[in-house]
Amino acid sequence: MATIEELRQRIRRPLELEHQQAYPNTSVFGGLEKLFEAPHIRRHFAEVYDLLANYSQLSPEERSAKVQKALNLLDSKAPGAKVFIAEVPLESEFLEILALEEPEIPDEALLSLEVYDIKQNPLKTPLAHVQAATLAKDLPSKAAFGFQDIDAMLLTGKVNLGAQAVKKLAAIGIESYRDLLFYFPRRYEDRRILPSFAALGGQDQVTVAGVIQSRKGLKSQKGLSLLRATIQDSYGAKLDLVWFNQPWLEKQLYPGLSIIAFGKLKQKSRHLELQVQHMEVDDDSESLSTGRIVSIYQSTQGLSQAYIRRSVFELLKELGRIPDYLPKKILQDSYLIPLSQALHYIHFPPSEKDLQQALRRLKFDEFLFLELRILRNRDHENLGKKHKVYKYTTKEFSEHLPFKMTKAQSRVLKEIMDDMQSPKQMARLVQGDVGSGKTVVAAAAIYVSVKNSFQAALMAPTEILARQHFNNLRQYLFPLGVRLELLIGSMTKKQSDLVKAALKSGEIDVIIGTQALIQEDVHFKDLGLAVIDEEHRFGVDQRRKLLAGKPDVLVMSATPIPRSLALTYYGDLDLSIIDELPPGRKAIHTRLVNDSKRRDVYRFAWGEIKKGRQVYVVTPLIEESEAEVMAEIVSAEQMYADLLAIMPPECRLGLLHGKLSGSEKDEMMARFYRHELDMLVSTTVIEVGVDVPNATLMIIENAERFGLSQLHQLRGRVGRGSHESYCILIAGDRSKKTHQRLEVIEKYHDGFIIAEKDLALRGPGDLKGTRQSGMPDLVLGDLSQDIDIIEKAKELAEKIVATDRNLEAAWAERLRTELTRRIKLTSLREIM
Ligand code: ADP
Numbered sequence: 016m017a018t019i020e021e022l023r024q025r026i027r028r029p030l031e032l033e034h035q036q037a038y039p040n041t042s043v044f045g046g047l048e049k050l051f052e053a054p055h056i057r058r059h060f061a062e063v064y065d066l067l068a069n070y071s072q073l074s075p076e077e078r079s080a081k082v083q084k085a086l087n088l089l090d091s092k093a094p095g096a097k098v099f100i101a102e103v104p105l106e107s108e109f110l111e112i113l114a115l116e117e118p119e120i121p122d123e124a125l126l127s128l129e130v131y132d133i134k135q136n137p138l139k140t141p142l143a144h145v146q147a148a149t150l151a152k153d154l155p156s157k158a159a160f161g162f163q164d165i166d167a168m169l170l171t172g173k174v175n176l177g178a179q180a181v182k183k184l185a186a187i188g189i190e191s192y193r194d195l196l197f198y199f200p201r202r203y204e205d206r207r208i209l210p211s212f213a214a215l216g217g218q219d220q221v222t223v224a225g226v227i228q229s230r231k232g233l234k235s236q237k238g239l240s241l242l243r244a245t246i247q248d249s250y251g252a253k254l255d256l257v258w259f260n261q262p263w264l265e266k267q268l269y270p271g272l273s274i275i276a277f278g279k280l281k282q283k284s285r286h287l288e289l290q291v292q293h294m295e296v297d298d299d300s301e302s303l304s305t306g307r308i309v310s311i312y313q314s315t316q317g318l319s320q321a322y323i324r325r326s327v328f329e330l331l332k333e334l335g336r337i338p339d340y341l342p343k344k345i346l347q348d349s350y351l352i353p354l355s356q357a358l359h360y361i362h363f364p365p366s367e368k369d370l371q372q373a374l375r376r377l378k379f380d381e382f383l384f385l386e387l388r389i390l391r392n393r394d395h396e397n398l399g400k401k402h403k404v405y406k407y408t409t410k411e412f413s414e415h416l417p418f419k420m421t422k423a424q425s426r427v428l429k430e431i432m433d434d435m436q437s438p439k440q441m442a443r444l445v446q447g448d449v450g451s452g453k454t455v456v457a458a459a460a461i462y463v464s465v466k467n468s469f470q471a472a473l474m475a476p477t478e479i480l481a482r483q484h485f486n487n488l489r490q491y492l493f494p495l496g497v498r499l500e501l502l503i504g505s506m507t508k509k510q511s512d513l514v515k516a517a518l519k520s521g522e523i524d525v526i527i528g529t530q531a532l533i534q535e536d537v538h539f540k541d542l543g544l545a546v547i548d549e550e551h552r553f554g555v556d557q558r559r560k561l562l563a564g565k566p567d568v569l570v571m572s573a574t575p576i577p578r579s580l581a582l583t584y585y586g587d588l589d590l591s592i593i594d595e596l597p598p599g600r601k602a603i604h605t606r607l608v609n610d611s612k613r614r615d616v617y618r619f620a621w622g623e624i625k626k627g628r629q630v631y632v633v634t635p636l637i638e639e640s641e642a643e644v645m646a647e648i649v650s651a652e653q654m655y656a657d658l659l660a661i662m663p664p665e666c667r668l669g670l671l672h673g674k675l676s677g678s679e680k681d682e683m684m685a686r687f688y689r690h691e692l693d694m695l696v697s698t699t700v701i702e703v704g705v706d707v708p709n710a711t712l713m714i715i716e717n718a719e720r721f722g723l724s725q726l727h728q729l730r731g732r733v734g735r736g737s738h739e740s741y742c743i744l745i746a747g748d749r750s751k752k753t754h755q756r757l758e759v760i761e762k763y764h765d766g767f768i769i770a771e772k773d774l775a776l777r778g779p780g781d782l783k784g785t786r787q788s789g790m791p792d793l794v795l796g797d798l799s800q801d802i803d804i805i806e807k808a809k810e811l812a813e814k815i816v817a818t819d820r821n822l823e824a825a826w827a828e829r830l831r832t833e834l835t836r837r838i839k840l841t842s843l844r845e846i847m
Pocket residue numbers: 418419420421424447448449450451452453454455456597598
C-alpha cells in the first residue's frame with residue numbers, strides 16, 4: 016500500500032540518481048521506462064510517463080532536459096487528495112486483503128482507494144477505484160468494508176435478529192455478536208445422507224428423519240414412563256422411536272410431524288428400535304438441519320436447536336466477512352484458514368475437512384492468546400519480600416521431622432529458598448502427587464519466613480482442609496516455638512476477633528484458614544509468605560486481597576500434569592515438581608470390573624464397613640448440558656437411592672453433590688470425617704484432598720467418564736491410614752478402548768506417568784468430551800490433545816513477543832485489541 020506521495024518518491028529517487036551520474040540510464044534495472052510498468056504509476060504520473068516514454072533511445076543531452084523537466088513536474092504537483100493505492104497479489108477478495116495487511120490506514124484518511132493486482136502484468140485498470148466524491152456518499156462507514164465490530168451488542172448492533180430472538184438469546188448469556196459466533200456446537204451430526212430405515216442396522220448411533228405415524232405413552236410398574244412413536248421415512252419404511260421419562264413429549268409429537276432424531280439403535284427380538292437421545296422438529300425451510308453436517312448446540316430450555324442454528328446463520332450472513340486479526344502471511348505460514356471462514360465452518364461445516372480446519376484455526380487462536388498473555392507477563396519482575404535463609408534454619412526444621420525428606424522434597428525446598436532470598440517476589444507452584452509431601456515443604460518455607468520475623472498465611476479452599484493443614488503444621492512448627500492460629504468462618508465472632516487482633520499486633524506467626532483470611536477486617540502485621548493450596552479454587556479478587564502486601568507466594572497443587580503442559584497451564588508461575596513419594600507407601604489395590612460385578616463390589620464394601628472402615632462411592636459429575644447424552648449415566652442421586660435399597664439398613668449413607676451449598680458440603684464432609692457416615696456417595700467434589708484415614712475403599716462408578724488423572728486423584732483419597740486400601744473402577748462401557756485406558760490406573764501408581772499415558776492414549780475424541788482443563792481461556796482447545804497446535808501457537812507467540820512485546824506494530828493493532836477482549840482469566844502475576 017502506498018500513498019501518492021510515496022509513489023512520487025519512488026520515481027523521484029532514480030531520476031535524481033540519473034541526474035547526478037550524467038544520464039547513463041542505469042539507475043533503474045532494465046531502463047527508466049521500467050519505472051512505469053506498474054499500471055497505477057502510469058495512471059497517476061501520466062505526464063512524467065509520457066515525457067520519459069522513449070528514454071533509452073535518447074542522447075544524454077535530450078535525457079538531461081527530460082529528466083529535469085520530469086523532476087520539475089514531480090515537484091510542482093502539490094500533495095493532492097489522499098489516495099491510497101494497494102499493490103497486492105490479488106485474490107478474490109481484495110478488501111479482505113486490505114483489512115488483513117494494512118490496518119494502519121485510518122478510515123478517515125480513506126478518501127480514495129485503488130487496488131491493483133501486481134501479479135497481473137502489464138497494464139490493467141484498477142480493480143476497485145473509489146473516488147473521494149463517491150466515497151463520502153457510498154461508503155460512509157466501516158461496514159461497507161466488512162469492518163464489523165463483532166463486539167457489538169445484539170440489541171443495539173446493526174444486525175437485527177428480532178427482539179424476541181435477542182431476548183431468548185440473552186437468557187442463555189448471549190448478548191453480543193461475539194457471544195453468538197463463539198457459541199460453538201457441542202457436537203455434530205452427519206445428516207448429509209439420511210439412510211432409509213431399511214438400511215439401518217449394524218450401527219450404534221444413527222440419525223434418522225421421518226414423519227410421525229402414531230405414538231403411545233406407557234407407564235411401567237415402577238413409575239417410569241416410556242413413549243413410543245412410529246415414524247416413516249420417504250421410502251415408506253417404518254421405525255420405532257422410544258423416549259424414557261419424558262411424558263410431556265407425547266403431546267408435542269403428533270402424527271404428521273416431521274422429525275429428526277439421533278440416538279442408539281437397539282436390536283429388539285423382531286425389530287429395530289431407536290432410543291432417542293436428541294430430537295428436533297424438522298421445520299427448516301433453508302435446511303440448516305438436514306442434508307448437511309449439522310451442528311448440535313448445548314440444548315437449553317426454550318431455545319430449539321433449529322432456532323440457535325438459524326440465529327447464527329442470519330448473523331453470519333449479515334456480518335459478511337469478519338476481519339481477521341492475523342495477517343495473511345502468518346495464516347499461510349501456520350497453515351490456518353481465515354477467521355471468517357473458520358467461524359462459518361465451525362457452525363456450518365461443508366465437510367469434515369472444513370470442520371477440522373475451522374477447529375484448528377479457532378483452537379490455534381485460543382492457544383495463541385493464552386501464550387501471548389503468559390509470555391507478556393512472565394518477564395515482569397515484581398519486588399516482593401526478601402528473606403534471609405540460614406542453613407541452620409532449615410536444618411533445625413528438618414531435625415524436628417520424624418522422617419528424612421525425600422530427594423525431591425529437598426530439591427524443591429532449595430528452589431523455594433532461592434526464590435525467597437531474592438528481592439523478587441516469589442510466585443512458585445509446587446506440584447506433586449497426593450501424599451508426596453508438599454505440606455512439609457511448605458511448612459519449612461513458613462518456618463523460614465517466621466524466622467525472618469515475617470508472618471505467614473496458608474489458605475485452603477474448605478474448612479476441613481484448613482483444619483487438616485492446621486493440625487499438620489502445628490505438628491511440624493509448634494515444637495519450634497512458632498505461634499499458629501486457625502481462622503475459619505464457623506468460629507464465633509468473639510473467637511475470630513481475638514485471632515484478628517493477635518494477627519494485627521503480631522502475636523501470631525502463622526495463620527491458617529479459608530476465605531475467612533481475606534475478609535476486610537483481617538490485617539497482618541507483616542505478611543512475608545502466602546501459601547495457597549489448590550489455587551484454582553480461588554477467585555482473582557480473593558487472591559488479590561491476600562497478596563496486597565506483596566508477600567512471596569507458594570501455590571500447592573496435586574494435579575500432575577506433564578511438564579510440557581504445565582508450562583502452558585501455569586505459565587505465569589515458576590514450577591517445582593515433587594516427583595517422588597516418601598518411602599514405604601502402600602500401593603492401593605486397584606481393580607477394574609464390569610458393571611455386571613456391581614453387586615459383588617458392594618458386598619465387599621459392606622465387608623469393609625463391618626470392619627469399621629469407610630467407603631467413598633464416586634459418580635461422574637453431570638453437566639446439565641450433557642443431560643441428553645448422559646441419559647444412561649447413573650447420577651449421584653439415583654446412585655444414592657439405589658444404594659439405600661441395596662445396602663443393609665444399618666449402613667449410614669451420605670450424599671454429596673455440586674448442587675449443595677459450600678457449607679452443606681463442608682458439613683456432609685465433616686460428618687464423614689467424624690465417622691458418622693459409613694459410605695459417602697459423591698460427585699467429584701471430594702477431589703480436593705481431605706484426609707479421612709479410616710476410608711479404605713473407593714468405588715468409582717462409570718469410571719470411563721473420568722480422565723485418568725482425575726481417577727488417580729480420586730484414588731489418592733484412600734490409603735491415607737495404616738489399613739490396606741482399595742480402589743474399584745466400575746466400567747459402564749465394555750469397549751476395548753475403555754478397558755485399555757482404565758487399565759493404566761490399575762497398573763500404575765505414579766501420577767506423572769499416568770498423566771503421560773493419558774496423553775498418549777487419548778485419540779482425537781469428541782469435540783467436547785470429558786475435559787478437565789478448567790481454563791476459561793480454552794473453550795475448544797484441549798491441553799492434552801492439541802500438543803502440536805500448542806507448539807505452533809507458542810512458537811508464534813514467542814516470535815511476536817520477542818520483537819514487539821506490547822504489540823505496538825501497526826499490523827498488530829487488531830491482534831492487541833482481540834487479546835484484551837479475550838483475556839478472561841487474570842493470572843497470578845498480573846495481580847501481584
Ligand atoms: P501432600 O501435601 O503432598 O499431599 P503431605 O505433606 O500432606 O503430602 O504428606 C503426606 C504424608 O506423608 C504426611 O503424613 C507426611 O507426614 C508424610 N511425609 C511427608 N514427607 C515424608 C517423607 N519424606 N518421609 C516420610 N513421610 C513423609
